[in-house]
Amino acid sequence: MGGSTLLKESGPREVFCGLTSIVWLHRRMPDAFFLVVGSRTCAHLIQSAAGVMIFAEPRFGTAILEEKDLAGLADAHEELDRVVKDLLRRRPEIRTLFLVGSCPSEVIKLDLGRVAERLNELLRGKVQVLNYSGSGIETTFTQGEDGALKALVPLMPITKSDQLLLVGTLANAVEDRLISLFNRLGIERVVSLPPRQSTELPAVGPGTKVLLAQPYLTDTARALKDKGAQILQAPFPLGIEGSRLWMEAAAKAFNINATLVSSTLDPLILRAHKAIEPFRTQLEGKRIFLLPESQIEIPLARFLHRECGMELIEVGVPYLNREMMQPELDLLPKGTRIMEGQHVENQLDRVREKQPDLVVCGMGLANPLEAEGISTKWSIELVFSPIHGIDQASDLAELFSRPLHRKALLNQNQLANA
Amino acid sequence: MELTLWTYEGPPHVGAMRIAASMKGVHYVLHAPQGDTYADLLFTMIERRGERPPVTYTTFQARDLGGDTAELVKSHISEAVDRFKPDALLVGESCTAELIQDQPGSLAHGMGLNLPIVSLELPAYSKKENWGASETFYQLVRTLLKDTLKEDNEHDPTAWKTEERHPRVNLLGPSLLGFRCRDDVLEIQKLLNEHNIDVNASAPLGASPADLLNLPKADINVCLYPEIAESTCTWLERNLGMPFSKKIPIGVNATQEFLEEIHDLLGMAPPNQNLLVQKSRLTWYSKSVDSNYLTGKRVFIFGDGTHSIAAAKIAKEELGFKVVGIGTYSREMARAVRATAKEFGLEALISNDYLEVEAAITNAAPELVLGTQMERHSAKRLGIPCAVISTPMHVQDVPARYSPQMGWEGANVIFDDWVHPLMMGLEEHLIGMFRHDFEFVDGHQSHLGHQGAKQHQFDEPEENCFENLPKTDSSEIIPIWTPEGKAELAKIPFFVRGKVRRNTEKYALQTGCKSIDSETLFDAKAHFGA
Ligand code: SF4
Ligand code: SF4
Numbered sequence: 051m052g053g054s055t056l057l058k059e060s061g062p063r064e065v066f067c068g069l070t071s072i073v074w075l076h077r078r079m080p081d082a083f084f085l086v087v088g089s090r091t092c093a094h095l096i097q098s099a100a101g102v103m104i105f106a107e108p109r110f111g112t113a114i115l116e117e118k119d120l121a122g123l124a125d126a127h128e129e130l131d132r133v134v135k136d137l138l139r140r141r142p143e144i145r146t147l148f149l150v151g152s153c154p155s156e157v158i159k160l161d162l163g164r165v166a167e168r169l170n171e172l173l174r175g176k177v178q179v180l181n182y183s184g185s186g187i188e189t190t191f192t193q194g195e196d197g198a199l200k201a202l203v204p205l206m207p208i209t210k211s212d213q214l215l216l217v218g219t220l221a222n223a224v225e226d227r228l229i230s231l232f233n234r235l236g237i238e239r240v241v242s243l244p245p246r247q248s249t250e251l252p253a254v255g256p257g258t259k260v261l262l263a264q265p266y267l268t269d270t271a272r273a274l275k276d277k278g279a280q281i282l283q284a285p286f287p288l289g290i291e292g293s294r295l296w297m298e299a300a301a302k303a304f305n306i307n308a309t310l311v312s313s314t315l316d317p318l319i320l321r322a323h324k325a326i327e328p329f330r331t332q333l334e335g336k337r338i339f340l341l342p343e344s345q346i347e348i349p350l351a352r353f354l355h356r357e358c359g360m361e362l363i364e365v366g367v368p369y370l371n372r373e374m375m376q377p378e379l380d381l382l383p384k385g386t387r388i389m390e391g392q393h394v395e396n397q398l399d400r401v402r403e404k405q406p407d408l409v410v411c412g413m414g415l416a417n418p419l420e421a422e423g424i425s426t427k428w429s430i431e432l433v434f435s436p437i438h439g440i441d442q443a444s445d446l447a448e449l450f451s452r453p454l455h456r457k458a459l460l461n462q463n464q465l466a467n468a
Numbered sequence: 469m470e471l472t473l474w475t476y477e478g479p480p481h482v483g484a485m486r487i488a489a490s491m492k493g494v495h496y497v498l499h500a501p502q503g504d505t506y507a508d509l510l511f512t513m514i515e516r517r518g519e520r521p522p523v524t525y526t527t528f529q530a531r532d533l534g535g536d537t538a539e540l541v542k543s544h545i546s547e548a549v550d551r552f553k554p555d556a557l558l559v560g561e562s563c564t565a566e567l568i569q570d571q572p573g574s575l576a577h578g579m580g581l582n583l584p585i586v587s588l589e590l591p592a593y594s595k596k597e598n599w600g601a602s603e604t605f606y607q608l609v610r611t612l613l614k615d616t617l618k619e620d621n622e623h624d625p626t627a628w629k630t631e632e633r634h635p636r637v638n639l640l641g642p643s644l645l646g647f648r649c650r651d652d653v654l655e656i657q658k659l660l661n662e663h664n665i666d667v668n669a670s671a672p673l674g675a676s677p678a679d680l681l682n683l684p685k686a687d688i689n690v691c692l693y694p695e696i697a698e699s700t701c702t703w704l705e706r707n708l709g710m711p712f713s714k715k716i717p718i719g720v721n722a723t724q725e726f727l728e729e730i731h732d733l734l735g736m737a738p739p740n741q742n743l744l745v746q747k748s749r750l751t752w753y754s755k756s757v758d759s760n761y762l763t764g765k766r767v768f769i770f771g772d773g774t775h776s777i778a779a780a781k782i783a784k785e786e787l788g789f790k791v792v793g794i795g796t797y798s799r800e801m802a803r804a805v806r807a808t809a810k811e812f813g814l815e816a817l818i819s820n821d822y823l824e825v826e827a828a829i830t831n832a833a834p835e836l837v838l839g840t841q842m843e844r845h846s847a848k849r850l851g852i853p854c855a856v857i858s859t860p861m862h863v864q865d866v867p868a869r870y871s872p873q874m875g876w877e878g879a880n881v882i883f884d885d886w887v888h889p890l891m892m893g894l895e896e897h898l899i900g901m902f903r904h905d906f907e908f909v910d911g912h913q914s915h916l917g918h919q920g921a922k923q924h925q926f927d928e929p930e931e932n933c934f935e936n937l938p939k940t941d942s943s944e945i946i947p948i949w950t951p952e953g954k955a956e957l958a959k960i961p962f963f964v965r966g967k968v969r970r971n972t973e974k975y976a977l978q979t980g981c982k983s984i985d986s987e988t989l990f991d992a993k994a995h996f997g998a
Contacts, residue, residue, distance in 0.1 A: 062544060063527040067503025089563035089592055094478040095506045111473040117593045119469050129469035137471060153501045153564035186503030187530040395551060414508030414520065421518025
């Protein structure tokens, strides 16, 4: 235990709900469709968070509840059947359909599990129908991915053979790189959840060792454990150190000879240190405040402190899973303020009081803080960008140094012009 | 239940947020779960605002539902009032809170707060954003003014004469996330000032509750955006006797009519016609010889009601285009848009389904699309030039430069914005002449390149013309293009190639041709006069 100061607060929050995960999940599995059962708000949230309107035929949509669905005039279950059939007729290429619960569907107690079951009987394997909740009353932002992956677990075939299972959406290129490194270490079978095609689910079983690539997959990890898999405890693969410990955890579980591990990783680490150095110089001694949103705040803070020399003023997280975060917490400096939950007004007061050099926050808060002269980094960008692994460490550092660099540049030029 | 892949309008509480965020001294407590806070980014990202919208979300969670959500609402209200010290408080709920029926409005009223409270009931399962904005503005104005109402609502719009002052008007309807409202207000203010008419207040954008209390000091109201302000204007007319103007000053003709209407309502002598027409360059630019090529350009229009109707009139009367399709996503404006469509001999498309709109565009085979950001994307896919004329918009529709849509300058902006995506007249002629030369690369448009990332319409002009055409009914047998026919088609400039191809196929079907060669193509061209 590194001795972080674990704090909690509650009040008005400024966090996306779990539906937002659809933004990257639908890209990962192009043969899947995400159908939110919700309101116009839910539809508007996803399209606003994605910031896109470019899809001719997007792979997500919302079955918007209407007055008559609520008044019981129309049987909501039958209505949903109708919408799903329409959708599948229009989109025959869909192999997996996720019915995604929302706040309204949960409050009116629409049983999507039952709907999925019935549709599965009806469709007889042509399309697999699954359900999970992305509602804002139950989930935040990245937790939606946890729900979606957990829904896939029961469909995973059983295997007894030894394999490494990487869990959590990674950028394809990053994933390929990590897999080839594991192969070099002598771990032959490396599979991923989610797969790149929803129909190509990896198997799971007693020989499976799981490395979580993302820190928000609590429920999925538990479901995999129930299938006999072993969840490896490690920090998350952000930064050089985190990525090394993460890979080493797998190597150890597969009894890989330590010399092979160091002869494989050491050159990469050496190179990565060189690459990160210019950014480290810029970030060193700078003070950072992370507002809660994506749930990767703690691993990021660990990286920014230990590898970039940043001072951590406060590290916010929507919720804290102590067990899963322990290896990360152990690496944080003594007295780090970890704030679970949020009172956005009070938290912004603290930001103003501390005047950090950089704030990690959601898109709603970024420009207002910039207007107050405080540099920001969008947390949603960190969920989309290829930042995992030793080779990406300098890119990750660059993401944080860019706003500081820019600020310095503009200030300098503006002074020169004044 | 309605399958929605993308929605033109947000939920009604986003409309309420637009009113709150447009004003000063107004705070909105919204009973809503945490995910609904996404709406802040509409203001801070799309409008690039340096302030958070003045909204406190209660962000209740599932575990609160068993307990006392009413207490949660009250504590958020009192905290918000303490912290932000607003002059007026809006209280309402989003879709989810509507289902749990805490009635935050009545809770707020019961708290003994000493400020005007507006309890908003915005049915989230039947209404949308613009309706929500309109209702919120109306409820706010009503709440603030209802106690000042007198028995006799005698109001003399010509009182300025006896009071020996300039006539005064209110500009009602401009709001954040409205299309170019920021600049329209300035332009209209300038326009009215030229005629010695003062602006008493402009609301909701930039107004405080105190300004709303002063609305009755104006002689008349100017309803600039009916989507947002018509219900308020109607209420002010009914209860205070203040007449309001109905002409929307978008385009040269409409601006002229607008001025005439305002003068008339105020009892002023009509403005001098001859002076007016010279005020905008659109009129002369449209008459200039280069604009000859604009004649009969086929244009498809889709957007909110106000901007679509205005666009159709400008297109036809001021630019000599041919309107080949018009529609709106706004149910509230459906009737008005239908009426305009009828004048043009068209049937209006009233739809909230962008794929239906895209299909209609494809069928109409326009040479220019005037639409929302979504139509810009559709047009890009179809390889058709497009200009954005209406919300929903994108960060690039809030330009740094002054670019109103209304008034004389607005007409100038419209000329540029609509014509630039097309080709210059002389240029079109030259391309026609030189297109067989080897130097000529199909799709080369260096002047379009200057506009950078904004105009990608010509990104994939070549093949898409073939692929993106509507799938004809499967019962029809599509005639086969001979290689020679295809080669001739390839010589047609890409921006009309789709249309020529369709017409030729139609012609071949009509005449029973099984295959299309260059002769068929020329026959068809002669037949359709294309
Ligand atoms: S918080 Fe709830 S109602 Fe709001 S967008 Fe998310 S799921 Fe929909
Ligand atoms: S440079 Fe631009 S404006 Fe000039 S001819 Fe070429 S495309 Fe036209």
